[in-house]
Amino acid sequence: MSNGYDPLAVAFYDIAHEGAQVRAIAGAIEASVKPQHDEFGAEIPGLASLAGVRARSIVVLCADNLSYRCAQLAASLIQPLPVALVITETIPGYLGALDVLIVVSEKGEDAAISRAISQSVSRGITTVLVCPGDCPMVSDAPRGTIIVPHLPNALGPSPTRSVVSVLAVLELADLDPLLVVQKLTDWAEEIDKELASCSPERDETVNPARELAVITGSLVHCSDSVPGVALASLASTLWAMRGRVSASLSLAELAGASRYYQGPHRDIFYDPLLDGDGSVGLPLKPIVWCAVDADVPGLPGAIAVTSVSNSVPVSVLRLLARAFAATVFFSTE
Structure with missing residues (x-):
């Protein structure tokens, strides 16, 4: 340590927020159980709106290799899957209003992905976006996109957030939203315990x-x-x-x-x-x-x-x- 600056503590700071990232997802589900409306009276879609939705398929569009690996881990943890799940780097041609699209990206800006999100929402496809907060991909997302919250004070990749975001959508297909909230809250506590030991x-x-x-x-x-x-x-x-x-x-x-x-x-x-x-x-x-x-x-x-x-x-x-x-x-x- 020099002049009170500990590089290890600084490097660990963002990783230490992995449990909090999961809590933020749980909070977003809980907050959306009661429908929210914008200033024009239009309903703001939230994660809880996915509860009980029997989609034809859930497609996870991954913008980078890390996101792809996170989606694979999420899929491996829900067996049997409640719905057909496709993990891909390109949108399938069959994707339509009967499907759910989850976009996972550790990049804040990607013109091709932003276009895919806009086209998906315009076609009536339920679209969930998981990416860094306060970035062009979020600001470019059209009204109707479900944005998974990102902690404003955490920087860099959050693999746990990506994994749990996909898990949350899969869990909502079968469980009451408040049960999913409790499950994610319990996960966050255990992740915090692990990080405290590390x-x-x-x-x-x-x-x-x-x-x-x-x-x-x-x-x-x-x-x-x-x-x-x-x-x-x-x-x-x-x-x-x-x-x-x-x-x-x-x-x-x-x-x-x-x-x-x-x-x-x-x-x-x-x-x-x-x-x-x-x-x-x-x-x-x-x-x-x-x-x-x-x-x-x-x-x-x-x-x-x-x-x-x-x-x-x-x-x-x-x-x-x-x-x-x-x-x-x-x-x-």
């Missing part, structure tokens, strides 16, 4: 995010469950965006590929960085998300990131918060 004020011995940040080698995020594989892919993307190169595979795929990570050298003086021959030089370090046990059979050296349940959304959302928090420590650990 605070920069806690050292490596009691900080699960710091434990992840110090892992070195050929990092491969993996899992043997559908939500775990989706989380592994999202974690890999988040880490790469913060300078930590890694990949993601299912455990089955990793088992088939593991022989390529075994160097042929037995010389105790062999240095993979100086004497590399084209094979993978750094030792394989699998990070197994949503593991059921601290030990992963048949995978020596694996780091097991355990959860209470790999199918209950709140358990996976806590691990997502941990994966995101780890990125704060990459440049310092």
